[in-house]
Amino acid sequence: MKTGICPKCSSHEVFSGAGVALKKGPFGSNSIPIGLTSIAALDNLVCAECGYVESYVSEPEKLTEISRKWDKIEPEDFEKKDD
Ligand SMILES: [Zn+2]
Structure with missing residues (x-):
């Protein structure tokens, strides 16, 4: 996807949200919790x-x-659990 090609439909219409201001979103909605006091903002393609x-x-x-x-x-x- 970072190469500009969609892995699902092979389209070249891929856009990056890496430059979006306030990436963490309202209430951290565009982020993942790492621990009690830490969250990580996401770049979306x-x-x-x-x-x-x-x-x-x-x-x-x-x-x-x-x-x-x-x-x-x-x-x-993971392989063991799969058996
Ligand atoms: Zn696609």
Whole structure:
């Protein structure tokens, strides 16, 4: 999607909301909770053909925080549960 091509419909009508002011939205509506006191704003990519939305955490330091605080999913654990 970041390449400008929609992964769902292959359209080239992809637009980025990375430059939208007040990205966190009213009441943090365009963000995800990381912990009790921390939220991460999202950059949204939208396909104007099919409406597909892809979201990315916009600040690199929030990615570091998430990797410290959240439970990591190990691919092998997921495979075991699937059996
Ligand atoms: Zn699309």
